[in-house]
Amino acid sequence: MKANNSNQITLPIDENFTTSYKIIILNKTKFLEELEKLENSEKLDTIKNQIISLKAIINNYSNDFIGLININMNGDTISLRTDIIIDELDQILKSQTLERAKYYIKRLKNSIDKVKTNKINDINLLKWKEYNDVLTDSLWIFDKRDASGSHLGWYWGNFIPQIPYQMMMRYTKRNDWVLDCFLGSGTTLIESKRLGRNGIGIELNPKVVDEAKKYIDAEPNKFNVISEILIGDSRKIDLKPILNKYNINQVQLLIMHPPYHDIIQFSNDSNDLSNSENTESFLKKFGEVVDNMTPFLEKGRYLALVIGDKYSKGEWIPLGFYCMNEILKRPYILKSIIVKNFEETRAKRNQKELWRYRALVGGFYIFKHEYIMLFKKNEVNKNAFIE
Numbered sequence: 001m002k003a004n005n006s007n008q009i010t011l012p013i014d015e016n017f018t019t020s021y022k023i024i025i026l027n028k029t030k031f032l033e034e035l036e037k038l039e040n041s042e043k044l045d046t047i048k049n050q051i052i053s054l055k056a057i058i059n060n061y062s063n064d065f066i067g068l069i070n071i072n073m074n075g076d077t078i079s080l081r082t083d084i085i086i087d088e089l090d091q092i093l094k095s096q097t098l099e100r101a102k103y104y105i106k107r108l109k110n111s112i113d114k115v116k117t118n119k120i121n122d123i124n125l126l127k128w129k130e131y132n133d134v135l136t137d138s139l140w141i142f143d144k145r146d147a148s149g150s151h152l153g154w155y156w157g158n159f160i161p162q163i164p165y166q167m168m169m170r171y172t173k174r175n176d177w178v179l180d181c182f183l184g185s186g187t188t189l190i191e192s193k194r195l196g197r198n199g200i201g202i203e204l205n206p207k208v209v210d211e212a213k214k215y216i217d218a219e220p221n222k223f224n225v226i227s228e229i230l231i232g233d234s235r236k237i238d239l240k241p242i243l244n245k246y247n248i249n250q251v252q253l254l255i256m257h258p259p260y261h262d263i264i265q266f267s268n269d270s271n272d273l274s275n276s277e278n279t280e281s282f283l284k285k286f287g288e289v290v291d292n293m294t295p296f297l298e299k300g301r302y303l304a305l306v307i308g309d310k311y312s313k314g315e316w317i318p319l320g321f322y323c324m325n326e327i328l329k330r331p332y333i334l335k336s337i338i339v340k341n342f343e344e345t346r347a348k349r350n351q352k353e354l355w356r357y358r359a360l361v362g363g364f365y366i367f368k369h370e371y372i373m374l375f376k377k378n379e380v381n382k383n384a385f386i387e
């Protein structure tokens with residue numbers, strides 16, 4: 001947190017994002033009182049004049065003769081993003097009718113006084129404008145990975161921390177449980193610790209787990225959540241004992257980032273999906289993982305699949321869509337397909353010219369994207385109606 005002057009504070013809304021906003025701290029009771037007066041006013045001009053005065057105070061505290069920024073230590077305060085509150089006040093100023101102005105005033109009052117969230121996350125819908133770090137578009141272009149804290153990106157084939165961050169912000173609440181059944185270097189568990197979600201990870205390769213543990217342990221646990229890692233094959237592992245240990249039956253988010261078949265061979269273990277003989281056996285094994293994990297995902301909650309396609313013997317293999325079909329054979333509905341850019345690996349960067357030449361000769365396009373596919377577990381079993 002940086003202090004600009006005695007009253008104004010610049011506070012990054014989230015440490016994962018570099019953007020910072022000016023925050024203003026107001027006396028909540030006083031602010032609500034002022035808004036209530038405006039709501040009861042019957043003259044549009046009076047409302048607008050008062051809004052101009054409020055804006056003047058927010059822009060320059062020396063204009064505060066009503067005690068709006070009078071914050072005593074035990075008083076009820078409210079922190080607001082200056083740009084957003086000014087925006088809201090401007091909207092009131094632009095109102096053409098008394099009714100419209102009152103409608104905006106009421107909305108602003110509610111956003112200060114109340115919290116409205118849906119069942120699956122903690123996003124306060126009355127302050128939805130403040131969450132511009134939470135993505136809602138289906139095309140994601142990241143120019144750099146989040147390399148803060150324990151996110152060192154040491155594992156070849158990891159995903160960028162922004163992926164589990166986005167998933168947890170949209171699809172979990174504080175203290176919910178997240179399960180990642182292809183844990184790799186533990187990106188999901190580092191992020192779940194940061195966001196105050198409990199995390200369970202499953203990873204086949206014990207050596208990778210040893211390394212991942214070091215980084216997960218190094219991440220501060222400021223919300224006092226649980227991070228549990230299991231070594232095993234996600235097709236067969238029995239999750240019941242571990243859930244029983246924590247007195248839970250199910251998790252609230254399932255993240256799957258399987259090998260993209262044999263693009264990277266992660267180990268010599270025959271249970272490793274990256275060692276599947278062909279696309280069919282890869283998909284069969286992937287389906288077995290989905291079958292083994294699904295009973296432990298709460299109904300109405302989300303499965304996030306992160307996957308890319310592959311190119312083999314002159315043919316584009318749409319692994320992403322094949323895996324999507326496997327999931328859709330089970331009790332899920334498709335909610336979104338996000339296309340995310342692929343950062344260039346150093347090896348690819350060095351061979352850029354060569355790849356471009358190959359693409360021109362071979363009549364194909366070079367992979368620049370992967371998918372994040374979102375599925376919601378059905379409230380009712382859709383297969384129950386199929387004879």
Ligand SMILES: C[S@@+](CC[C@H](N)C(=O)[O-])C[C@H]1O[C@@H](n2cnc3c(N)ncnc32)[C@H](O)[C@@H]1O
Nearest residue numbers: 158159182184185187204233234257266272273
């Ligand atoms: C694409 S990586 C996941 C990377 C991870 N998201 C990260 O950020 O580090 C896939 C992982 O799945 C593991 N894996 C492969 N087959 C598995 C299986 N049957 N059960 C559990 N893990 C498996 C591999 O060892 C590899 O670490």
